[in-house]
Amino acid sequence: MSAEANTPKAVATNAGTAICTTCPYCGVGCGIRTDGVTLKGDTQHPANAGRLCVKGSSVLETLGDQDRLLNPEVDGEVVSWDQALDEVAGRFRRIVEEHGPDAVAFYVSGQLLTEDYYVANKLMKGYIGSANIDTNSRLCMSSAVVAHKRAFGEDVVPGCYEDLELADLVILTGSNTAWAHPIVYQRIVAAKQARPDMKVVVIDPRRTATCDLADLHLAIRPGQDVPLFNGLLTWLDDNKALDQAYIDAHTEGFQATLETARSQGNDWDTLAAKMGVSKVDLTTFYHWFATCERTVTVFSQGVNQARNGSDQGNAIINAHLATGRVGKPGASPFSITGQPNAMGGREVGGLANQLAVHLDIDNPAHHAAVADFWQAPALATKNGLTAVELFEAVSSGEVKAVWIMATNPVDSLPEADKVRQALMACDTVVVSDCVASGDTLACADIRLPALGWGEKSGMVTNSERCVSRQRPFVPAPGQAKADWWIITEVAQRMGFADAFPYQHERDIFAEYSALTAVAGQFGKRLDLTGAADLSADQYAQWQPQQWPLKGDPRCFADGQFSTPSGRARFVTCENPPVRQIGDAFPIILNSGRIRDQWHTMTRTGRAGRLFAHLSEPFAALHPKDIERYRLQEGGFVRLTSRVGDALVRVTRDTGQRPGTAFMPMHWTDQFSRRARVDALVPARLDPHSGQPAFKHTPVNVSDWQPRWHGWLFTAASPPAVEYWARVPVDAFLQAGQVQRYRLAGDADLTEQQLHDWLPQAAQWLALNDPATGHYRRAALDKDGRLLAWLAIGETLPVCDVDWLADCFADDADIQHMAILAGQPADAGPDLGPVICSCFQVRQKTIEGVVEEGADSVEAIGKGCQAGTNCGSCIPELRGLLETCTS
Amino acid sequence: MKRLVVVGNGMAACRLLEELTRLAPDLYQITVVGDEPFAGYNRVMLSPLLGGGTDEKTITTHPHQWYRDRNIRLITGSPVVAIHRRRRQVETAAGHLLDYDRLLLATGAAPRQLPVEGVSLDGVVSFRDLYDVRRLLSLSAARVVVVGGGFLGLEAADALVKQGHDVTLVHSRGHLLNQQLDESAGHRLQQDLEARGLKFVMQARTQSIEGTYPEEKGSGKSSSEKHRHGRVAAVHLADGQRLPADYVVQAVGIVPRAELAASAGLTVNQGIRVDDTLQTFDPAIYAIGECVEHRERTFGLVAPLYEQASVCASHLAELGHRRYLYADSATRLKISGIDLVSCGDFLGDKEKDASPGETQQLNLPGSYRRLQIRDNRVVGMVLYGDVSDAPFFEKLWKEKTDISALRETLLLGEAFCKRPGDRDQNSEEIAA
């Protein structure tokens, strides 16, 4: 796939010279070749070999200076970088002096590059002296990190993408791979096409798009992964399918784990019923697992984002250890990450319960080694606050200054409304971001303009440990700077200039690579020492490579693990307690990604075409529930949980289990009035990883019937109505980018209100039908170009929104009737010019009447009324008579 | 051969002659007597003629040759002054005595005179025939007051502005064309015409016309005689305003020309009474056009007259079984190049016991539309500017079509009401 950037937004600095870089979206980490004008997949990149999904291929459309943060701001005033950096350094230093290092915190993101992450981690842990640095990866990956560390002694993904193609059985659990990791999905699709006997099992309470590929879909009840995989262990034991030799030689703790698993019995009928699937399906799955040596189990958010997410990960890994299928070609557990550089962050140690390079804070030997390497005066000695705790500490006032980088916790954390309140009340909130408006930015005291994708330079690591470059190809807008530069400058101003001498991102990457030698001393697999001395040129030329940079794409194939004993550990996984579903909140709400959106849409939300797939926030429910709760398909539903509420559209989804609902995670207050799924989610955490249970929120649902519906196209902000959802339009006016809003409300509207929603205009088009509450407005500038468009009605006004969007182009042909209709005229056949203007009779109609025998002007009049009023067209009628009859 | 005499050579008469000579070319020996000294012309086109948009030749629909080709005798410039019904003979001012077997009266209407002092002053003119137009075209730059904001007054005023005169239009109502337009359209029209230099005094009643008089020797003359020799100086309004004027054009309606018929003993009320076959009280005498009264209705626009001409022609041709029934139709006007169409109960106030119904309005630069809807039926409309959809709306109105399915885009016209499937288009998956 390739995409032409058809907007003037992509500014090519080096048009014609293509560079290779890495997609800014999901953890697949596809390679991209672009010159800033055209863009295609990098055929040389091992992750995608030239393929790109729609998000990746439309990324150029999301570039440009629109809505970018361009200058540093302190308390709402634009200031110089010097002032801003002094202010940040000064406030952090003062708070540390007065309240100790734990009174400050960083909250960073899988969107940062490895270099940014490394510097932030070093500053917080080594020099400020607190481990209060956590990341949004906590929300997606931390349970997998715990599972890996518990099982392998290190956070290592043993397999690689190629395993998906080599496997005879691919199990996708808690992963809507088709939408969340499209290129991985395409690789599985291609493999299955090539080898149709390859089997795919999807384990998901929802029937997702991924299920199209499945030979078997196990729609287990939410939260049943541990019983499922414990049952698998029992089945393998019962059926003599264990790899006893492997268990004996390379693992420990098997007996206890098996006993726990067996405690739920081996009555498959009962187990199947408990999980909500048929026995045949359940045992088919077990049977396939037992017999397919080459099995890969892919897991992601559906497994991780649970109260027992760590255990769910270990239950999967247990089954792989029990069959000796770890790190072997086509046989491995495979956690895939959500973000482009979640892995990079995990490697450098940018989480509150890691030290650095896969080493632990509470291990004195690790601590000493890292302190020595960094020459750190105050290396943190205890774990810091994980994401949810961190914002609770902000709320309680324990943390008095927080610096948020490249993430949007006001939307992405559970109990998101509380997060907002906490930030609003916090002494000092610093936000580095590349966009100018966002729900988190709205809470910031200090705003720092950061570089965005296409501008910044550094390394990212994808889900298969492949380290590749993000390279810049457009100039920095305004005053925007690299995150690592901003952090380095602050570190220097806090008095740590000696430890932060970095001039270039390469300096940081080299230091980090050298530090991995320390990890090696403790038997860790993480090894980038090969890059410790790389030159500026080598850095510039870096080709995608998987660590440990030793040529073997897999880890642990030899059965040697990173634990002190060298053996992998089975982890006993208790079945989760059965939770009673209360009457007050009878529906279990799940959340996740949709195909064409990414995170909180700060980037994808700029490309209109990415809304073509799904344009509004929604809750998907089973038809039975729609009926039961008297909802309407396509209507609106208000969801309420113990902590919050949301108002979104209802979609019918027979793939949804009755009693459950699904909401996408992307919509923020920037894109809809009240659709932040995380405002509904209570902060219930996995005790081991601190990862919130996003996938399992009890909610109530009720129908909401708006009095009116509407569409609004404008470059201005949305009106304060009960419901709106925004989609950007590929058109730019002086006032900014045009946005399309779907509106609905239940308060009566006045004509004055409608007027107030629209900008100043030189000309107006207006349609009023007060009896049906139907109003349409179009605002035009003095040259007749469209500035804004509005339609309101008791039912949603009919229009062709895509056609309307095109009408905002500079050179659009603006036909007033069509504009108000919101659709091109269906003009019918061309009947030529109007001859009789009184009756609007056209030439071809008149000719038709003559051909049928009319031989006089009067006869023409009888036939089609032409000439029967003012008669001024009679001379022309005579002329037509003559030419037709001669 | 039977003899047919036609009195009046206006639009209705010409249309009848067209039809009759085609239906029964050899039935009658036809004589046409016209008061005006011209062959047949299109009166409607007098406005563009006055505005400079056309010429006399173009608007002449029936030149002398046309009559000769059909063996019709045309006597112009001489009115019929008497009908001797018993003798079946008419008499012209020039003294012709013409026998008839059938007589057709198509004498049209005359401008209504303002009921105020000073109407007979020099410089008080009307706008009815080619002669009036010639006179108006010969004025040198002057201050003109046009009285009456109906279509005739507006067309005269607009044409005179185009000729370079300083024109003020005085109208007794709050908005122009109040018979044909609602307030919005009337105001719009006023604005558009103001933009072209026409001035308006609205809600103004004309009180009197002031004159100037040449120095006179004796003064024994009566005041009416005196006026005959005076010239217009100004128009006085009821509120005391004085509008200086060199000319006054009165355009305050028309009166059917029925004196001739009345003096011949035919039944005349507002106009010459006719039945559904267009026969008068005397079975040998027919009447059509603005001079008639049919079922208590008189006429002021051309469309229904053509229908009368057609029905009457079939009776005269002795093929007659058709009846004339007034069919309410849309009024179509063009004022200063602005197309206007209106019809029906466009304010919703014409039916005593019915609710006014619902109003839909569309405002565009240069165009305005209003539909009045009652019980999901179009009961009236006003179109201003873009009238391309007039036939579509008129059809819905006449056929009393249930418009509920079309309602949302109805006002935007036929091109947006064709796709019945449209409702589903956004009905509406969130996947747009």
Ligand SMILES: Cc1cc2nc3c(=O)[nH]c(=O)nc-3n(C[C@H](O)[C@H](O)[C@H](O)COP(=O)(O)OP(=O)(O)OC[C@H]3O[C@@H](n4cnc5c(N)ncnc54)[C@H](O)[C@@H]3O)c2cc1C
């Ligand atoms: C300036 C102007 C613009 C108009 N614009 C429009 C328009 O846009 N749309 C529309 O529908 N209508 C319009 N009308 C109205 C339309 O012209 C009349 O409805 C139509 O002409 C009436 O036709 P008629 O034959 O009844 O009368 P006329 O056309 O008036 O014909 C009657 C003729 O009879 C003659 N006559 C009268 N008495 C005698 C007699 N005793 N002896 C002999 N001859 C006699 C008169 O001199 C006259 O020539 C307009 C009228 C005018 C004046």
Ligand code: SF4
């Ligand atoms: S699959 Fe992921 S990394 Fe690849 S192009 Fe799509 S979003 Fe980017």
